[in-house]
Amino acid sequence: MGVASGLRRHIEPCPLFFDRADGAYFFDADGHRLLDYTLGWGPLILGNNHPAINAAIERQLTRGYAYGAQHWGEIELAERMVRVLPGVERVVFSNTGTEAVQVALRLARAYTQRTKIIKFEGHYHGWLNNVLVSYRLKPGDPCGPLPACGGQPPSEFAETLVLPWNDLPAVDETFRQFPGQIAAVLTEPILANGGSCLPDDGYLRGLVETCRTHGAVSIFDEVITGFRIALGGAREFFGVGPDLSVYGKALAAGFTLSAVGGKAALFEVLQDGRTIHAGTYNGNPISLAAARATIDALAAPGVFDELEAHGSAVRAALEAEASRRGVPLLTTGCGSVFSAHFGLLRAPRNYRETLRADMQRYGRFRLAMLRRGVHLLPDGRWYVGAAHGEAELAAVRAAIGPALAEVAA
Ligand SMILES: Cc1ncc(COP(=O)(O)O)c(C=O)c1O
Missing domain, CATH: 3.90.1150.10 (Aspartate Aminotransferase, domain 1)
Structure with missing residues (x-):
């Protein structure tokens, strides 16, 4: 092919x-x-x-390709992210946006001890089965989790609820329909994967508040908007702070890196061992060097x-x-x-x-x-x-x- x-x-x-x-x-x-x-x-x-990224990577190349352990580069990038992303208190690193979305969902589920998630029609959150539903639709398709391709067993998206976007009453109604069961609401803050639709005034804030009211975790998938629509991504651009945000793409300007950032309380489930986030390449020093140079260049x-x-x-x-x-x-x-x-x-x-x-x-x-x-x-x-x-x-x-x-x- x-x-x-x-x-x-x-x-x-x-x-x-x-x-x-x-x-x-x-x-x-x-x-x-x-x-x-x-x-x-x-x-x-x-x-x-880009000269600054090339220089940062060349510097790192002589200091190691992969450590599989902690290093200063992680701390230096985490400090930059916490500084420029409003409301982000902790970060963890992964490799792709697809993975980092799963990290955010894992944190939300471990934190709330609930299983269901809400996603929206036309939003893309990576190619894994629990989120690759109702991504590309035909006009007459029903609203519900429809697989995007072959090889997606319904059991793998049985906990995924799908709603139309920019419709707060639909979200509120779904929370009432599944009391105490919804762990997270996952949204692209600008529907970049579905026509670059903008959120209505107050929609994102309403989404975050509705999650708070019902004890669920709000997650902005900022894989596109992060480090793109503003240095602080959608948090800065719209002035709204969800519980968690997912970053990728522009974060390392072309190198493989993703991250989840958000409220410290959400990360306690990792710190105290209630859940796990793993990966051989997590915190890869080459990608982290690129990301530090990227944030410094974007901060000019x-x-x-x-x-x-x-x-x-x-x-x-x-x-x-x-x-x-x-x-x-x-x-x-x-x-x-x-x-x-x-x-x-x-x-x-x-x-x-x-x-x-x-x-x-x-x-x-x-x-x-x-x-x-x-x-x-x-x-x-x-x-x-x-x-x-x-x-x-x-x-x-x-x-x-x-x-x-x-x-x-
Ligand atoms: C909003 C959003 N989330 C997640 C992903 C998945 O990221 P990746 O392709 O790095 O796995 C993408 C990729 O286009 C995306 O646009």
């Missing part, structure tokens, strides 16, 4: 092979230089070949303002050029991660509302952009990073108009 992740399998015209990458550019095996707005599906917040003044400005300028160009050609197109999300939707007349509030978008036209647009040297994800999502500067903005603007003209008919 030739792809390392099933989600890369059906990419048109064919899954591209890359030879190398530098800054905001990927170079494919045929020698094309592509301006990249995929950022490797999100992690490359600083682009490729103005970084997030520039990300926001660049993304807003690209969104404005997309909407203006589309409107000039009579093509219905709108964008949702924020500057550093947003989605473009053909055919929608108002911003979708949840995953079901994104299903009305014309993805075939988006597919044609994506290919038209690729022919003009701009590399985009197939699902309408755009990632903006610090390597996107003025030259890249000019290049992407120059491609957008003609690409839209091609798909206007």
Whole structure:
């Protein structure tokens, strides 16, 4: 099949092979230089070949690849995370977002001694059976835990309840239906995997408060939003503090690292041995060196303002050029991660509302952009990073108009 992740399998015209990458550019095996707005599906917040990250890794390379034991690098990263993530008092490290989501659920279940979890339609929390449900739906599908692929035994998602997003009464009602049984509510704070829908005003705060009222743990899956929409992720951006947050992707800017952070009380179940979190590569010193350099680079003044400005300028160009050609197109999300939707007349509030978008036209647009040297994800999502500067903005603007003209008919 030739792809390392099933989600890369059906990419048109064919899954591209890359030879190398530098800054905001990927170079494919045929020698094309592509301006990249995929950022490797999100992690490359600083682009490729970043001098500070390279230097940090080179330093670590001579000091050891893996210890399988505690080291200063863990403490130095944990201290940085606690400093920049509002309300985060403790952190533990894992490797992928998929794993760290499971760590958060394990902590929540051990802490509450309950088993059920709530997740929402269209939200992606990794590829394991208990959360890979109701991820990609068809319009008539019922609301309930539907497996996303073969090989998912129903027993493995029997404790997962699925609800529509941005609907607080549905959450409250479910807590009343299953009193004392729900351990956690798991949500992406911006529905980046399902059309970059934004939470309604007060929704995230309401979710956290509803969890508190019913003795459950609130978990923000910040694998995309963390270290991207603000240095403090959704906690800072929305001013809301859940019990736990899950980090990955941009945390180590392209190196394999994930983490769970949150209230100290939740981590006591690990400290006193009520539960276990394990992994040969947990706290890998190379990835941790990359993460420390990433946070230091992201903490420089103005970084997030520039990300926001660049993304807003690209969104404005997309909407203006589309409107000039009579093509219905709108964008949702924020500057550093947003989605473009053909055919929608108002911003979708949840995953079901994104299903009305014309993805075939988006597919044609994506290919038209690729022919003009701009590399985009197939699902309408755009990632903006610090390597996107003025030259890249000019290049992407120059491609957008003609690409839209091609798909206007
Ligand atoms: C919100 C969210 N959670 C979890 C994951 C899983 O992370 P990983 O692919 O590192 O396992 C992803 C991956 O795209 C994600 O977007």
